[in-house]
Amino acid sequence: MREVVILLGILASLWIFSLVEAEDRTVYFTWIVEYGDISPLFIKQRGILINGQFPGPTVDVITNDNVWVTVVNKLDEPLLFTWNGINQRKSSWQDGVLGTNCPIPPNSNWTYKMQMKDQIGTYNYFPSTLLHRAAGGFGGFNILARSIIPVPYLKPYDEFTVLIGDWWKKDQEELQQILDSGNPFPSPDGLLINGNPDSTSFTVVPGQTYLFRVSNVGMTTSINFRIQGHKLALVEVEGSHTLPEMYDSLDIHVGQSSSFLVTINGAIDPLTDYFIVASTRFMRPTLTATAILHLQGSKTAASRELPAAPIGQFHWSMKQARTIRWNTTANAARPNPQGSYHYGSINITRTVILANSRAEINGKLRYAVNKVSYVNPETPLKLADYYNMTGVFTNSSIDSLPAGPVVLGTPVLSVILHDFVEIVFQNNESYIQTWHLDGNSFWSVGFGSGQWNPALRSRFYNIYNAVSRSTVQVYPYSWSAIFVSFDNKGMWNLRSANWQRRYLGQELYVKVWNDEPSRSTENGIPDNVIYCGKAKRRN
Known part of the structure; x- marks a missing residue:
């Protein structure tokens, strides 16, 4: 009887804990x-x-x-x-x-x-x-991560958020007028680290290990990130723990984020500071921004001999991208291991090829996806879909590989909830592209040069431990392939992260749907929703 009472007490405690x-x-x-x-x-x-x-x-x-x-x-x-x-x-x-x-x-x-x-x-x-x-x-x-969920590395002494991006001396309205007039976007004037080109400082304790959370918040330009005299242990990209590969530097493309563990040098006497360096990639002239890694107790300035950027260009960067792999033994946000979802063994529902292009429409520069250059309607697609409004967009209004000239439109790719889709981004231009999908993560399974075809799956796809993320780069005259489990119902933006291209039409929406109007699959319309366009009369 005593054992039963003890057991009931334990169960009650667990129940109370679960409620908390x-x-x-x-x-x-x-x-x-x-x-x-x-x-x-x-x-x-x-x-x-x-x-x-x-x-x-x-x-x-x-x-x-x-x-x-x-x-x-x-x-x-x-x-x-x-x-x-x-x-x-x-x-x-x-x-x-x-x-x-x-x-x-x-x-x-x-x-x-x-x-x-x-x-x-x-x-x-x-x-x-x-x-x-x-x-x-x-x-x-x-x-x-919640305290009860272990991460696959020792707790760092502290962490820093590092925001790197290109910058222009022109006002945003002047830049907008350049695009609205149909002219090419100007090259950036500088590169910033946390809002500064050269005066940001991070104070660290020698011998301790820190987590650097680095995001490329720029609009047009890939960057290379490195720290003078230190190795970077990549441990996370956009929500996925990675195998802790060591890097001298890492390319981070527009819209992408990566986290690194860095153990601070502590054996040098006297102590010295170091430069944190970011430089633009794949453009001339190269722009560079620096920050200071200040060691507590150091009275010696960092050496002006900055660590060099990688010599290689696109081939080097693509080879490096293939080394970023998922840590399949690590826990994610939930207690189940990340690797328990064997994406490589799931049957693909459909394959969609999305090709970017540029064209002139009415004498002005536009960018397009599969020959459609996106134009925002006055009514948000989500509101139009919710209220069954006509004349705003058409489901499945983007073809896989269309012919003919570029046209203006409001392209929507329609998929059924839980479809497992292969998307291939085909880049037939000399400009590196970056694509971002809202509301969903995807497995970045493959990169390759030239034109994609199904035979390349067996040669270039990683179907075991490709990293799960939301932003992927596509190198010039190359392709990148992703697998997406569309398990998040809604209307989701799929866009170029290169902002001048997105502004001039290189985007579309993905409608993830089923016939079940249930809050178990999608939340209802917010009580504070703002109405505009055709829905404005509902105010």
Whole structure:
């Protein structure tokens, strides 16, 4: 009898513990978004500040946290923020792009309500409207693992968020006018690390190990990241733990994020500082930004002999990309091992080939996907779909490999919930491309040169431990292949992360659907939804 009582007591304790664990906390942020003076390249210009900060504040939350971000728009234009890589489980209503949300009008506010469901990792946020991103408004967004879920490396002494991006001296409206007039986008004037080209400093303790969360928050340019005198142990990319490969430097493409463990030198006497270096890739002239790795107790400045960028170009970078592999023995946000999902043995529902191109329409430069250059309708696609409005978009309105000239349109790729889709990004241009999918992670299974064909699967695909992420690069005159399990119902943006191309039409939407109107598969329309376009009369 005593054993039964003890057992019942243990079960009761576990039940109470499970109730406590089930109560996921809610964290609240209020962002005042306004214009202010900044001087990132040593000339005063207009920048977008969040709570007076440029870059914006770093968001640090924990797996399964409910996150409410109230955006107070004090700009003189409508505004949206998007959450780069955060999956928005069952709620594309919170995605923050014009296909899913009406923008927040000037002098008003709107609250994003999101849950960091079953997700860890290094991400970022930025304004998705017009060319606001060229004025700032971006920041880091980190999701830490819950304390009961082990990570596959020793706890670092501390961690740093590092935001690297290209920058222009021209105002965002001037840059927008260049694109609106049909002219090519200008090359950037500089490169920034946390908003500065050369004056950011990170203080560290010799001998300790730190986690550096690095995001490329630029608009056009791939970068190479390195730290003078130190190796980089890659341990995570966009929500997936990786095998801890050691690198002298790593290419990080537009929109991508990576996390590195760095053990600080401590045996050198006297102690010396080191440079953190970022430089642009695949462009001339090369732009470089530096920050200081300041060792506590050091009185010796870092050597000006900066570590060199890789000599190799696209071939070198593609070879390096193939070395980034999933750590299949590590736990993810949930207790199940990441590798328990054997993506390589799942039957592909369909294969979609998406080719980017450029063209002139009415004498102006446009970019396209499969010969369709995207134009935002006045009514968000998500609202039109929810209310069954006609004349906004057509399901399955993008062909796999169409013929004919580039046309303007609103392309939507329609897939059924839980379809397992192979997408091949075919790049027939000399410009490196980067693609991002909102609301879903995908396995980046293959890279190759030339034209893709099915026979290349057996030669170039990694069907065992390809990394799961949300942003993939496509090298010039090359292809990249991904596998996607579309298990997140909603209307999701698939776009070029190269912002000038996205602004001029290189994007589409993926409608993930089934006939079941259930909150178990998708959250209902938010009670604070903003109406516009054809839906405006519902206010």
